[in-house]
Amino acid sequence: MSRQPKRAKPEEPKFNGRRPTINDVARLARVSKKTVSRVINKSPFVKEKTREQVDKIITEIGYSPDPMARGLASKRSFLVGLIYDQPNPQYVIDMQQGILDVIRGSGFELLVHPCRRQAPDFLQNVRAFVERQKLAGVVLPPSVSEDDALIKILQEFDCPYVRIASVPLDEPEHSIVTHDAEGAQEAAEHLAGLGHTRIAHVSGPDSFRSAHERRAGFVKGLKAHKLKLDKELDVKAAYTFQSGVEAGRVLMKLKEPPTAIFCGNDEMAAGVCQAVREAGREIGKHVSVVGFDDSPLASRLWPALTTVVLPIRLMGRMASTRLLGDSLIHEPPAEETLGEVHPKLVVRGSSGPARA
Amino acid sequence: MSRQPKRAKPEEPKFNGRRPTINDVARLARVSKKTVSRVINKSPFVKEKTREQVDKIITEIGYSPDPMARGLASKRSFLVGLIYDQPNPQYVIDMQQGILDVIRGSGFELLVHPCRRQAPDFLQNVRAFVERQKLAGVVLPPSVSEDDALIKILQEFDCPYVRIASVPLDEPEHSIVTHDAEGAQEAAEHLAGLGHTRIAHVSGPDSFRSAHERRAGFVKGLKAHKLKLDKELDVKAAYTFQSGVEAGRVLMKLKEPPTAIFCGNDEMAAGVCQAVREAGREIGKHVSVVGFDDSPLASRLWPALTTVVLPIRLMGRMASTRLLGDSLIHEPPAEETLGEVHPKLVVRGSSGPARA
DNA sequence: GCGCGTTCTGACACCGGTGTCCAGATTTGC
DNA sequence: GCAAATCTGGACACCGGTGTCAGAACGCGC
Numbered sequence: 001m002s003r004q005p006k007r008a009k010p011e012e013p014k015f016n017g018r019r020p021t022i023n024d025v026a027r028l029a030r031v032s033k034k035t036v037s038r039v040i041n042k043s044p045f046v047k048e049k050t051r052e053q054v055d056k057i058i059t060e061i062g063y064s065p066d067p068m069a070r071g072l073a074s075k076r077s078f079l080v081g082l083i084y085d086q087p088n089p090q091y092v093i094d095m096q097q098g099i100l101d102v103i104r105g106s107g108f109e110l111l112v113h114p115c116r117r118q119a120p121d122f123l124q125n126v127r128a129f130v131e132r133q134k135l136a137g138v139v140l141p142p143s144v145s146e147d148d149a150l151i152k153i154l155q156e157f158d159c160p161y162v163r164i165a166s167v168p169l170d171e172p173e174h175s176i177v178t179h180d181a182e183g184a185q186e187a188a189e190h191l192a193g194l195g196h197t198r199i200a201h202v203s204g205p206d207s208f209r210s211a212h213e214r215r216a217g218f219v220k221g222l223k224a225h226k227l228k229l230d231k232e233l234d235v236k237a238a239y240t241f242q243s244g245v246e247a248g249r250v251l252m253k254l255k256e257p258p259t260a261i262f263c264g265n266d267e268m269a270a271g272v273c274q275a276v277r278e279a280g281r282e283i284g285k286h287v288s289v290v291g292f293d294d295s296p297l298a299s300r301l302w303p304a305l306t307t308v309v310l311p312i313r314l315m316g317r318m319a320s321t322r323l324l325g326d327s328l329i330h331e332p333p334a335e336e337t338l339g340e341v342h343p344k345l346v347v348r349g350s351s352g353p354a355r356a
Numbered sequence: 357m358s359r360q361p362k363r364a365k366p367e368e369p370k371f372n373g374r375r376p377t378i379n380d381v382a383r384l385a386r387v388s389k390k391t392v393s394r395v396i397n398k399s400p401f402v403k404e405k406t407r408e409q410v411d412k413i414i415t416e417i418g419y420s421p422d423p424m425a426r427g428l429a430s431k432r433s434f435l436v437g438l439i440y441d442q443p444n445p446q447y448v449i450d451m452q453q454g455i456l457d458v459i460r461g462s463g464f465e466l467l468v469h470p471c472r473r474q475a476p477d478f479l480q481n482v483r484a485f486v487e488r489q490k491l492a493g494v495v496l497p498p499s500v501s502e503d504d505a506l507i508k509i510l511q512e513f514d515c516p517y518v519r520i521a522s523v524p525l526d527e528p529e530h531s532i533v534t535h536d537a538e539g540a541q542e543a544a545e546h547l548a549g550l551g552h553t554r555i556a557h558v559s560g561p562d563s564f565r566s567a568h569e570r571r572a573g574f575v576k577g578l579k580a581h582k583l584k585l586d587k588e589l590d591v592k593a594a595y596t597f598q599s600g601v602e603a604g605r606v607l608m609k610l611k612e613p614p615t616a617i618f619c620g621n622d623e624m625a626a627g628v629c630q631a632v633r634e635a636g637r638e639i640g641k642h643v644s645v646v647g648f649d650d651s652p653l654a655s656r657l658w659p660a661l662t663t664v665v666l667p668i669r670l671m672g673r674m675a676s677t678r679l680l681g682d683s684l685i686h687e688p689p690a691e692e693t694l695g696e697v698h699p700k701l702v703v704r705g706s707s708g709p710a711r712a
Numbered sequence: 713g714c715g716c717g718t719t720c721t722g723a724c725a726c727c728g729g730t731g732t733c734c735a736g737a738t739t740t741g742c
Numbered sequence: 743g744c745a746a747a748t749c750t751g752g753a754c755a756c757c758g759g760t761g762t763c764a765g766a767a768c769g770c771g772c
Contacts, residue, residue, distance in 0.1 A: 019487065021728055032752040037730060045750065067488055068427040069728035072757050077424065079467075089449040089652070100470060109489065111435075111465050114456060131375065132423055133465065241656055270656040277658055296445070297656060300597055300626040302633055377758055388722040393760060401720060425758035428727050713772105720767075730757085738749070 020063045029057040040065055067107070071134065080320060081138035083113045083126060083150075087239045088267055090295040091312055095141055098316020102336070106328050108136060117147060117207065127153050135159055137323035139316070142166065143208045145175075162319040166210040176318050176339050180210050180292075181217030183308035183343030184262070187290045188221025190306070190345055191260040195354035196288060200233035200258035202247040202268050208239065214264050214292060233258050237268050244271020252279035259287060259354050266291035266298045269305055273350070288351035292343075303349025310343050376419045385413040396421055423463070427490065436676060437494040439469045439482060439506075443595045444623055446651040447668055451497055454672020458692070462684050464492060471500070473563065479505055486515050493517060493679035495672070499564045501531075518675040522566040532674050532695050536566050536648075537573030539664035539699030540618070543646045544577025546662070546701055547616040551710035552644060556589035556614035558603040558624050564595065570620050570648060589614050593624050600627020608635035615643060615710050622647035622654045625661055629706070644707035648699075659705025666699050 022040075026033040031054060038046050039054040046054075057063075071077040080103060086092050092114075099110055113129055115122055130138070130153065137160040144150055145163035154161045163169060166180035191199050201218050204211030219229050235250055237243035244267060251258055252275055261276075263269035269291030276287045283289055284303045291298055291307035298305035314335070321328070321336045371380055378396075382389040387410060394402050395410040402410075413419075427433040436459060442448050448470075455466055469485055471478055486494070486509065493516040500506055501519035510517045519525060522536035547555050557574050560567030575585050591606055593599035600623060607614055608631055617632075619625035625647030632643045639645055640659045647654055647663035654661035674695065677688045 023728080033728090034730080034753085035751055038751090041730085047750065050750085064484070064488060066428070066728055068424050068433065068490070069757095070730080071424040072422070072428050072759085073728075073730040075730095075757075090445060093445040093449055096468060097470070100468075109467050109469070109485075112452060112456075112468055113465070114453070128420070129465075132420060134424070241652070267656075274656075274658060296597070297653060300623075300630075300653060301657070302630060379758080389759080390722060390724095390761090391720085394721090397760085403720065406720080422758055425727095426760080428729085429758075429760040431727075431760095715772095716770090718767100718769080721765090723762105723764090725760105725762085727760085728757105730755105732753105732755085734751105734753090736749105736751085738747100740747070741745090742743100 020061045022063075022065065024061065025054065025057050025063050028061070029054045064107075075134060077134045077136055078108050079111045079133055079135050080108050080323065081111045081113055081129070081133065081135045082141075083115060083129075083138055083144050084141050085115055085117045085144050086141060088265065088293070088295065090297070091141070091293070094312035095139070095316040098313040098318075099139060099320040101313070102317050102320040102328065102332070103324065106324070108324065108327075111135070115144070117144065123149055123153065126150060127157075130154060130157050130159050136327075137161060137320075139319045139323065140164065141315075142210050146209050160323055162323050164315055164319055166213040172339060174322075176315055176322070176341065178210075178310060178315065178341045178343065180213040180310075180343060181220065183292065183310070183345065184214040184217030185221035185224075186343075186345040187262050187292070187306075187308055188218045189224060190347065191262065191288060191290060191351065192222060192225035192227055194260070194288065194351065196258075196260040197227060197354070198230070198233065198256065198258045199227065199260040199262060200235065200251050201229060202235050202237050202244060202251075202261060202263045202272060204237065204239040204264035204268070206236075211239070211264055218262055237264070237271075239265050239267060241267045241271045244268030245274050246271070248272035248275025249278070252276060252281070257281075257287070260290070260351070261287065262290045264292055266293045266295045266305060266307055269307070269350075270297055270301060273301060273305075284350045284352045286355070288354075290351055294346060298348070301350070306348045306351040307346060308343045309346050311341060315341055371417075376417045378419075378421065380417065381410065381413050381419050384417070385410045431490060433490045433492055434464050435467045435489055435491050436464050436679065437467045437469055437485070437489065437491045438497075439471060439485075439494055439500050440497050441471055441473045441500050442497060444621065444649070444651065446653070447497065447649070450668035451495070451672040451675075454669040454674075455495060455676040457669070458673050458676040458684065458688070459680065462680070464680065464683075467491070473500065473503060479509065482506060483509050483513075486510060486513050491515050492683075493676075495675045495679065496520065497671075498522065498566050502565050516679055518679045520671055520675055522569040528695060530678075532671055532678070532697065534566075534666060534671065534697045534699065536569040536666075536699060537576065539648065539666070539701065540570040540573030541577035541580075542699075542701040543618050543648070543662075543664055544574045545580060546703065547618065547644060547646060547707065548578060548581035548583055550616070550644065550707065552614075552616040553583060553710070554586070554589065554612065554614045555583065555616040555618065556591065556607050557585060558591050558593050558600060558607075558617060558619045558628060560593065560595040560620035560624070562592075567595070567620055574618055593620070593627075595621050595623060597623045597627045600624030601631050602627070604628035604631025605634070608632060608637070613637075613643070616646070616707070617643065618646045620648055622649045622651045622661060622663055625663070625706075626653055626657060629657060629661075640706045640708045642711070644710075646707055650702060655704070657706070662704045662707040663702060664699045665702050667697060671697055 022033045025036045141164045163175045169175045203215045235247045237247040291305045294307045294309040298307045317336045321332045378389045381392045497520045519531045525531045559571045591603040593603040637643050647661045650663045650665040654663045673692045677692045
């Protein structure tokens with residue numbers, strides 16, 4: 001008979017087939033289940049010695065508390081919600097990544113909940129979602145972060161939230177501010193500094209506060225160079241590629257087309273680039289184009305897009321750090337505890353000097 | 357005194373502040389809570405009359421069962437997991453959308469769980485996730501769909517799953533097949549048909565079965581035109597933009613560069629385009645480039661990318677329909693109950709005739 | 713009207729945790 | 743050294759559902 005190393009499976013000394021419960025831990029540690037519960041929830045009222053004893057058993061038998069049972073009893077879940085109405089998929093992915101960076105390994109999970117603000121059942125839908133899931137918190141990127149009715153619902157259900165917004169809100173402790181205007185201003189000054197004087201703007205939809213902010217920052221940047229935004233060069237679009245194409249066509253058909261175009265986001269900038277080329281002009285040479293966001297698209301275009309970098313993933317980390325705070329395992333890095341983000345221009349091939 | 361319409365809030369006749377429970381329903385309907393439970397779960401053993409009575413009360417007081425309590429008692433949750441290790445963000449977003457299309461309004465929610473297969477704790481991590489959340493099911497896109505150890509874990513915990521794969525698997529009832537090879541073959545024939553004879557391939561990483569399939573389909577397409585894949589024109593990359601740039605540079609530095617390049621996905625194709633331009637050649641004119649996926653990127657490039665369309669969102673719908681089946685509210689459309697998808701070439705500006 | 717099989721219904725335990733409250737243990741104050 | 747104050751741990755009810763199983767109600771043939 002070969003001496004088989006008969007050690008138990010390293011991770012799972014199952015209790016006759018089922019996973020261990022808090023009762024198993026209590027029995028083995030010779031304490032009551034309530035004491036185990038205290039240890040799990042880091043209650044300060046447990047003697048150090050007892051805590052050690054319990055922790056030892058917990059790791060020994062590989063116990064982890066059942067989130068459902070915990071949720072039922074304590075009326076809160078370990079689910080973080082991401083509610084969004086975002087036309088830009090890259091934004092969503094980056095935001096998800098940021099949140100996941102933070103909650104990884106902490107026992108929380110991420111529930112994604114896209115929605116459409118203009119749908120008639122929007123509030124009903126979100127209300128049902130929040131009420132049923134008893135979320136540990138929700139992250140609200142634009143534009144849902146600007147919906148007062150939604151905020152009210154969250155407050156009604158005592159659901160913690162963090163809003164991501166382009167301007168400071170009246171609840172700084174519940175928000176991350178991105179100062180979009182600064183980035184837009186920098187973009188305007190960049191173009192003006194290159195000698196452009198006829199500079200157009202393609203802005204996002206009114207439903208996004210950021211669209212206003214970016215436009216306002218842009219106008220401010222122009223002003224610093226004694227320029228102003230010509231009415232016919234001020235075009236409204238929808239943050240989508242197609243709307244950018246159409247806006248670009250309008251601009252290129254003007255009697256005197258602009259020599260530079262600042263767009264409210266990269267998607268629209270890509271659309272504008274397409275329209276510029278349809279008109280037979282060259283990007284970065286005849287017409288400079290600048291975007292906003294620094295989505296992956298920006299660097300994949302040719303020439304690569306000059307754009308304003310918004311660290312969306314970092315914003316996701318900030319938001320979830322703020323939301324979960326002490327419930328997290330490890331100390332968050334300092335940058336994540338801040339609530340402010342400052343966008344920054346990155347110059348690439350799509351913007352060049354105005355031609356004499 | 358103005359006559360204020362003092363009707364109760366339409367949706368929430370709260371029970372002294374708390375939301376109604378199954379007990380409230382039972383009391384008002386004069387049946388036991390178990391019977392209410394039967395109605396909720398559509399048990400066939402309830403008299404029609406009783407069911408109506410209960411349903412009436414339920415809508416009247418706006419009752420909806422608590423997912424936590426349900427989960428605790430029945431040992432299953434109403435959470436669908438999406439486990440993925442995907443370098444392509446657009447793929448993920450589309451897949452999420454597809455799943456959400458199906459579960460919307462059905463009481464299920466989507467839990468996203470990205471991971472890295474090569475991480476040392478990959479299996480531990482997924483195991484913990486699945487075990488704790490008691491998922492109603494998981495959707496597995498490539499490449500996690502090809503991980504046998506992962507599948508075994510899911511089986512161990514009786515967690516239903518649907519795999520999305522590029523070739524038929526031995527469990528057709530648990531899989532969606534995308535037949536990538538067909539699309540790649542079509543791409544090869546397209547290029548050969550345009551008169552190209554020196555056609556390169558930039559393939560995805562070995563960890564993806566789809567990378568093999570696409571390459572194999574491509575080779576088959578060449579063969580149909582009596583061509584074969586030259587060794588120096590057969591380059592391996594990683595499904596990422598940067599790896600595409602590098603592969604493209606290698607190809608363009610050859611003594612006799614290819615006149616057409618078929619890439620395993622659009623991201624790499626975008627990278628290849630960049631390398632081609634760095635070499636001073638024009639896309640669609642000197643060098644034709646074809647991608648795979650039809651991600652949004654493909655149509656945003658200039659010239660737009662000829663590519664193979666993979667209906668990822670539809671695949672997400674198929675997968676979740678298959679997973680949840682009868683638990684869903686409405687009959688799924690016929691196309692969603694199929695388990696097969698056939699990719700299709702879409703010709704755009706990035707591919708053109710070989711020059712004499 | 714009775715017996716009998718079928719179809720429904722409800723009492724009760726239970727899922728795996730948490731909150732309340734009190735008793736016993738320990739420390740502190742004088 | 744003893745009472746009071748402060749900690750610590752445990753018994754027990756409870757969260758809001760589901761599973762089991764026994765028994766009630768019903769339909770039907772005789």
